[in-house]
Amino acid sequence: MLKKLSNSIYYLSNQNDKDRPTLGLVCGDQYSLIIDAGNSTQHANDFLREIEKLHVPPVKYLVITHAHWDHFLGMNEFAATVIVNSETDDVLTKWRSYKFDDSSLEEYVHSNQMNKMCMEIIQEEIPNRANFKLNSPDIIFEDRLTIDLGNKVCILEKISSTHTDDSTVVYIPDEKVIFLADCVYSTTTNSLFHYKQAMLLPMIQDIQKYDADMFLLGHESICDLDEMNKFWKELTTASKAVTSTSLDHAIKSFKVENNRNPNDDELFFIKAFVNDYIIQSNKF
Structure with missing residues (x-):
């Protein structure tokens, strides 16, 4: 509705x-x-x-x-x-350029061009996939x-x-x-x-x-x-606490700066910003 x-x-x-x-x-x-x-x-x-x-x-x-x-x-x-x-x-x-038959979809998932849920949704909710473009x-x-x-x-x-x-x-x-x-x-x-x-x-x-x-x-x-x-x-409070690939350091920095532990959402964001540091560091 x-x-x-x-x-x-x-x-x-x-x-x-x-x-x-x-x-x-x-x-x-x-x-x-x-x-x-x-x-x-x-x-x-x-x-x-x-x-x-x-x-x-x-x-x-x-x-x-x-x-x-x-x-x-x-x-x-x-x-x-x-x-x-x-x-x-x-x-x-x-x-x-994609084809949407089962074998093609499975290949896209295998090659990380598509995730498994996407494939399953297509299979279940897009009929006549042989002609779908x-x-x-x-x-x-x-x-x-x-x-x-x-x-x-x-x-x-x-x-x-x-x-x-x-x-x-x-x-x-x-x-x-x-x-x-x-x-x-x-x-x-x-x-x-x-x-x-x-x-x-x-x-x-x-x-x-x-x-x-x-x-x-x-x-x-x-x-x-x-x-x-x-x-x-x-988001911004969590981001300020993250300056390296260390989750422990980020959590400690958050506690010092804010005089409290991060809540569940802030902890999720801190982990996500730490992961971004990890990804960026692996590019070099």
């Missing part, structure tokens, strides 16, 4: 058990815009059936926030102009793009991110709402989860320049401003 954020903004909540991210719908007087396409044709069609119940203006645009499979594999189901940034398109070009986007932008849906402006911007190099956010100024998708999350390299420490402050600056009260995230659905500020504080 779609949740109503305002008279013009709706969202389909994430389902972590199926690795389904939050999907968004923004409605203007003339057209509607969708944010992310879902992780499969089934996910996309579930979303479209919910949209049909609303009797909103026709969907004209679909924005893919970044090129992780759970956000774009449903894109073929939408009769809409597909918009991506240029770096997202580079990754999608690779996916357009990902469509090409229609509009490719570099840094920023403004879309007017009819008295409803959406600003698309490629921003710095700790999660991917191709993250796009969607900001609706008159609603003070921003769709962040996964841009504020950690990432995984060589099976090691980590937060890109060098990208943390640039990312926060890119997001905080927008006057937003509500933040929609890929796998938590929605946060208000107080929740986001708490998130930023925990």
Whole structure:
């Protein structure tokens, strides 16, 4: 069921058990815009059936926030102009060469081009895979793009991110709402989860320049401003404690600086920043 954020903004909540991210719908007087396409044709069609119940203006645009499979594999189901940034398109070009039969999927998993959950979702929720091929986007932008849906402006911007190099956010100024998708999350390299420490402050600056009260995230659905500020504080406090590959040293530094032990979230972030140091040190 779609949740109503305002008279013009709706969202389909994430389902972590199926690795389904939050999907968004923004409605203007003339057209509607969708944010992310879902992780499969089934996910996309579930979303479209919910949209049909609303009797909103026709969907004209679909924005893919970044090129992780759970956000774009449903894109073929939408009769809409597909918009991506240029770096997202580079990754999608690779996916357009993929075959989706079982043997090909198993080979992609074996060669680390795809994870096992992705394969299982494709097998379960994308029928007729023998003929499945990902469509090409229609509009490719570099840094920023403004879309007017009819008295409803959406600003698309490629921003710095700790999660991917191709993250796009969607900001609706008159609603003070921003769709962040996964841009504020950690990432995984060589099976090691980590937060890109060098990208943390640039990312926060890119997001905080927008006057937003509500933040929609890929796998938590929605946060208000107080929740986001708490998130930023925990992230930056954890980051300041990490200056080496030593987890023990980072935890001790945190205790000295803050006169307390890190909470569970801060400890997760500290470990992720330490892992980033490990990954960066192994590059040289």
